[in-house]
Amino acid sequence: MKRYFDPWIARTRHLLKAAQGRPVALALLFGLSLLNLTSEWPSDIPRPAFVDALDAALPDSFKTARQILFDQYQRHFPRVPTAQPVTIVEIDEETLATVGQWPWPRNRLASLVDAIDALKPLAIGLDIYMPEPDQTSPDKVAANLPKSAAALAAGLRALPSHEAILERSLRAAPTILGAAPLDHATSAASTDLRSAPILVHGADPLDSVQRFDYVLASLPELQAAAHGQAMLSVALEQGVVRHIPLIMGLREKLVPSLPMEMLRLATGSSAIDVFADTSGVQAVGVADVQVPTQPGGDIWLHFASIRSTLSRYVSARDVLQGTVDPDRIRNKLVLVGLTGAGVTDMRTTALGELVPGIEIQAQVIETIVEGRFLRRPTWLKWAESAFIMTFGLLIIWYVPRRQSRLAVFIRAVPKGSTVLGLLLHLLNVLCCFLIFIRFGLLVDAASIFIILSAVMGCFLTPALLHADESGRTETTHAQGREEADGRTGKARGP
Template sequence: MKLFRNSWISSLKKLPRAYKGRLMAFAVLFGLSVLNLCSEWPHGIPRPALLDTYDNILPDTFGRPRQLLFDHFQRWFPRIPASEPVTIVAIDDRTLAAVGQWPWPRNKLAALIDAIAAQKPLAIGLDIYMPEADQTSPDKVADNLPPSAASLITGLRALPSHETVLARALRAAPSVLGAAASDHATADTSTDMRSAPILVHGGSPLGSVERFDYVLASLPELQAAAHGQAMLNVALEQGTVRRIPLIMGLGNKLVPGLPIEMLRVATRSPMVEVFAGTSGVRAVGVADVQVPTQPDGEIWLHFASIHSTQNRYVSARDVLQGQVAADRIRNKLVLVGLTGTGLPDVRATPLGEQVPGIEIQAQIIETIFDGRFLQRPAWIKWGESAFIMAFGLLVIWYLPRTDSRFAALIRRVPKASAMLGITLNLLSLLVCVLLFRYFGLLVDAASIFIIGSAVMGSFFSTAILDDDAKNKRDMAHAQAGDREKSGTGKIFDGALARWKRIHRTSK
């Protein structure tokens, strides 16, 4: 048993140096390539359940570096706005100081919508949802009065509710109400909402898009009055917004995101179109506009710096007071949202900026108008994997060859291998940066760097083991030589002593 264990341990020790280290390098290449594929499994291919177990056990070795790399691409080359289709009417600190704290009575919000609509915008999107009745409405106030105030109660009940006033404003304007999808039921959520028809070209994309069971939407009276309903959800990854769904599922139906629904209302289109295939959603369109998407209906948003978009903001207070130039709103897509201090709707972007949530929606619309889309289609992942495998196999085949020019170069210049590795990684990074800069393609240089470095590093580890073994052999030969030399010396010394004794006797 002991002999078998020693043999097994000896075989394991020899394994890293088997086939000049090629076996070890191939195991590293194959294992890391599988993990890389698991971190971003392509749509349209069933994902083995075993990979979910790996996700729970192993850290996300490739996902986080990929995200950070793409963030840096955007920081190096942020989008420069080429058009100004959006105006944001901000409920900011000045507005809150003049009108009062949020939430407002619905009749005040109706007055703001009327003031915006008077300037003839193409559409008005509200980054606001109102699932509860306004408790300051005249009928609600009447409910809280004592019976002795009968005449006042009668007068209040004769007035229209604040919901009625707001519904009238929404009906008269090209308005779109926002809603928030949720996985959890609350007292204010429902399982459905009014939304425009969606025409699907191709197979049903419900299995590919993100789906929710519940929605936090405005009151049915307000939904019926508005010209459109849309989701406000964004995709958060480690607290940062990188991708935004243009389409998603609510139960068994598709519903649009706010930007695409605003375009539908602005163009007076009867429906939103979704173009899907076997791998999921390919594009979402309105009228003659088609936006290429990821298979799950999301887009990677190319952000512009908040410093370059400040001109799109006007204060809601100035709108209410008639102090905003008409061309700031006329023929614009107007978003109404909260930006005041202390209001919670703040998002982090890949540029490292904290921006109001309404800014995210504005940047999506602006990106669609500019036609500056970031794309990471499924073939890019397969292309990366093929390149990594091809490059890794080339390294595995060529690097251990002792008769190659590279081996000769390494013997002459020991640092040449490190210099070559750095050069190759910088070259791959440069190619990925150029593809981002000029074509908007997101290519993952981080995975190429990690896997390529690990494969080359495995050979260096093997070389270290070989050097260590060689040093041990040299030391063993040297010690044996010393022992041999020591024995010969003793014989010689003895012979010399005997010769001296004989020589003295003869004299």
Template sequence: MKRYRDSLITFLKKLPRAYKGRPMAFAILCGLSLLNLCSEWPHELPRPAFLDTYDRLFPDSFGTPRQLLFDHFQRWFPRTPTAQPVTIVAIDDRTLGAVGQWPWPRNRLASLIDAIAAQKPAAIGLDIYMPEVDQTSPDKVADNLPPTAASLAAGLRALPSHEAILARSLHATRAVLGAVAFDHATANTRTDLRSAPILVHGADGADPLDSVLRFNYVLASLPELQAAAQGQALLNVALEQGTVRRIPLIMGLGNKLVPGMALEMLRVATRSPVVEVFASPAGVLAVGVADVQVPTQPNGEIWLHFASIRSTQSRYVSARDVLQGKVDPDRIRNKLVLVGLTGTGLTDVRATPLGEQVPGIEIQAQVIETIFEGHFLQRPAWLKWGETIFIMTFGMLIIWYLPRTDSPLATFIRSFSKASAILGIILNLLSLLSCVLLFKYGGLLVDAASIFIIGSAVMGSFFSTALLDDDAKRRQQAARTQMPDGEQSDAGKSVDGALARWKRIHRSSK
């Protein structure tokens, strides 16, 4: 057993230097490239079963550095808004202090919608869902009165319910109600949602439902309110480690496609009858309304290029000021108006790649703004293959050229053991610079993090080999230096012995 162990240790010691380190570098290149491909499996290929095991063994192996790099791209070059098509009517702390705590009676919310509608907005989107009956409605109050107040109860029941009042307000304007989809049932979820028709183009027999985020349940407003509104939309966002980076513009609910809030508000504002989806067997290519077409990822999402919250504060108006008629009409007229909660403890705060915490309604506003500007971040399906080909080609060139003893580069590396590390840093910095420029001027999200990691690992294998070679050379030099001393010592001993023998012979002859 000891002999086999010693043989294995000897083999492992020789392996990094075998064939000038090329086999070791090639194994590192292929292994890491496969892990990188598995971490972001191309959507157009069937997902192998072994990827579930991979996700358990190597969670976020390349995904985390990739996302962090993309976040830094956005921090270096945040989007600068060039238009303001959205106004956010915020139910903020000032409003709650003046009007009352949330949730409001539905007739009070109807008054806010009426006040907004009076300024002629292009559409009104409610980042609010109302799945339960308002218990402050006159008929509900009547149900709680004692029998002695029968006449009062009858009078209350003769009044319209708060849902009926709100439904009239919704019906009188171009309103879109929000909803949230779930993959599990809760007490108030349903399995269906009233939504606009979806027209699919060019799927070639493929069903976009197989590609998009798909849910079976939805938390939506009451059917009476849904019937009164001009549109219904999902408010779901894609969260990755608590940060919003991508937004689904189209999703699946049961067996039908449902638009996100931004897309549905554009449909209602342009009075388009349908939402269009352009698909292929590889997934969704784009979604559109009227003459607007938005390129998407195969699953119907877009990468959102965020603007700093500091640059978007001017889009916010307080609901209190709207109710009191203190808002400039131009801030609402022909605008896409989003109504949502921003009061302390009420809002769903989201983290963005810029490191900011923003209200959930701000995310929807930035999606609409991005579509208006046509400034999209893109990571098309072919880009992953292009990155993989580049990594393999670049790695193979390094493996072929670097160990060559007749190249000036190899001579330089042999003379300076850290040269391969310095060279790797320079090449990776050039790669990072190229990716930054592609982001800034082309909106392309190129994975420089994986290129850096794999390139550094391949260069590092040769760096390790160079260190081993230097160590071997030092040992050989030390052996050569010690050999003459040993020989000289032996020669000295021989001379001393010869002198001693001569002296003994001389004494005996006398």
């Protein structure tokens, strides 16, 4: 096996020693920098075809390392909530045991909406889809009765349907219905949503945002009764939620997310503002609040630990029974969702915690209200690339110079130079982490570390190989001297 690798090792040594390793270092610097840009192409320039081909051939080349690093930023410095504008009315295990299994008849859901509305919230967002008629409604039950029960059927048909009851409750309260985006058609899917207007300032951002062709929304009469409609969507990357879209596209129409629609209704605004240019969405706003976004209309969410937000949860059972503290609801943005086992969607956050999907929507609202945003603007990607290229070229120019202090140090103490390199990279990570804490900027220290380590390795490797060869030569000479001394001793004899 050793003989098989010896030619490759020899070629590698020769290549690294050629022109003092500069050609290999330059090739790595430019090649890895291009690969890094490919994994996160800046939105302010068109994406060439070869970039797509390179990304397909080497998917997630730097993306995974970048995501892990950004997760570590948050895990070491999670957001600590300073306000609690959101209350989650959870349909939990206790509620299901008391009120009945899910899905509930629509009149029972109407009772919950009425009970919440009586406590004067600013807005009520329902993370619930109702695309089909309630089969427990009196008219539906009447249709399934035998002919012998004609009188009973007539009496049932005279009662209001469960949809009609829920319509009245939705119309009377400041309610918003959620809807689920779909990429494919289903029997219950539709292609439109009755959403509030979105006013675009600047270029049309429709091609920049995440777009869907279908939506799983509530019945048209329920949509008409509610005061708003919103799309519920999270962006999953390897099963983890890191950023959330504030606006999305439904075919040729822009539609809001639940957090933005909740804020629109709570502030009494008639529309949501979107500020965009040719590179994509720059900000999404409502009333006097503007949220800086990524070009795709999404935000990186700075998560708070679920342990610090448990106080926002209120059992729907307590609301229905009238035992909840009114201050938990009054002047709050209320989200209604399922958290009972087996009936909820659980999501993994950047903190590594498994939380209900409704919790993520609450954290988006909380982040906007607090004004504490994480940002990774396009200029930051260019700044990172400029730093990598500048520092990389400086390494390539300075390190191989035989009389430079660093070159002398590397030749004298090869292992010490490795320690020096690690210390510099730790300083890089520390600086990027401090920038995250102070300014909320996501600086990609991982790519800086990987690329500059590869460049520096082109000069450290020959020094290490030289030290290894010198060590082997010295060992061989020592063994030779010992053998010679041994033979001399035997020749002299007693």
